Amino acid sequence: MLSKLYLISYNALMVLGWSYLAILILSSGDVLNLGGTLYPRISLVLKIFQTGALLEIIHAAIKIVKSNVVIVACQVYSRIMVLWLILVMFQITQTKLALSLLLFAWTTTEIIRYSFYALNLLGTHSQMVTYLRYTLFIVLYPIGITGELLSMYYALPEVARNNTFSILLPNKYNFTFSFYYFLIINMLLYIPVFPKLYGHMLKQRKKVLG
Numbered sequence: 001m002l003s004k005l006y007l008i009s010y011n012a013l014m015v016l017g018w019s020y021l022a023i024l025i026l027s028s029g030d031v032l033n034l035g036g037t038l039y040p041r042i043s044l045v046l047k048i049f050q051t052g053a054l055l056e057i058i059h060a061a062i063k064i065v066k067s068n069v070v071i072v073a074c075q076v077y078s079r080i081m082v083l084w085l086i087l088v089m090f091q092i093t094q095t096k097l098a099l100s101l102l103l104f105a106w107t108t109t110e111i112i113r114y115s116f117y118a119l120n121l122l123g124t125h126s127q128m129v130t131y132l133r134y135t136l137f138i139v140l141y142p143i144g145i146t147g148e149l150l151s152m153y154y155a156l157p158e159v160a161r162n163n164t165f166s167i168l169l170p171n172k173y174n175f176t177f178s179f180y181y182f183l184i185i186n187m188l189l190y191i192p193v194f195p196k197l198y199g200h201m202l203k204q205r206k207k208v209l210g
Contacts, residue, residue, distance in 0.1 A: 007059070007117070010055065015115050018111045018114065028042070038094075038103075039099060042103070075197065079106065082102070082151055082152065086151050090164075093151045100147070105141070105143040105144030108136065109136070113133060130209075137205075141194075163179075
C-alpha cells in the first residue's frame with residue numbers, strides 16, 4: 001500500500017514537473033532555440049526532473065514496478081549522460097536546434113508516460129493516454145535520439161581540443177581515459193541498443209493496442 005502511494009505521488013510529481021518544463025519551453029519565445037536562449041530558461045527544471053528518473057532504476061531493481069531493470073537503466077543512462085556530461089558542460093550544445101529536438105521528445109514522452117503510470121495506479125483507464133503512450137514513441141524516439149546524438153557530436157571538437165574529462169599519460173596511476181572516444185563509443189552504442197528498445201516498444205504496442 002505504501003509503495004503504491006509512493007508511486008502515485010512520484011508519477012504525479014513527474015507529470016507536473018515535465019508539464020511545467022513544457023510551459024517554460026512554449027513561453028520562451030525561442031522554442032526552436034534559433035536564438036540560443038532556451039537553455040538558461042529551462043535548465044534548472046530539466047536537471048531536477050530528468051535526474052529524478054534515476055529513481056526508476058531503483059524502482060525496477062527492488063521490484064516495486066514490473067519494468068525490466070536493464071531496459072530502464074539503458075533509457076535513463078543515455079539521457080542522464082547527455083544532460084550532465086554534454087548539455088551542462090558544453091555551452092555550444094545549449095545553442096543548437098538539437099536541444100529543441102531532444103526537449104520536444106523528452107518532454108512529450110514523459111508527460112504522457114508518467115500520466116499513463118499514474119492513471120493505472122489509480123485504477124483509471126484513459127484510452128487516449130494509452131493510445132498516445134504506445135503510438136507517439138514511433139516518432140518521438142527517433143527525434144529524441146537525433147537530438148542526443150547531435151548534441152554529443154557538437155561537443156566532440158571542444159572535447160578533442162581541451163581533453164575535457166580525459167586522463168592523460170604519464171600519471172602516477174599509469175591510467176589513461178579518453179572522454180573523446182568515450183563519447184564516440186556511446187554514439188556507436190545507439191546502433192545496437194536503439195533497435196532493441198524500439199523493438200521492445202513495438203511489441204508492447206502490439207500487446208496493448210492489438
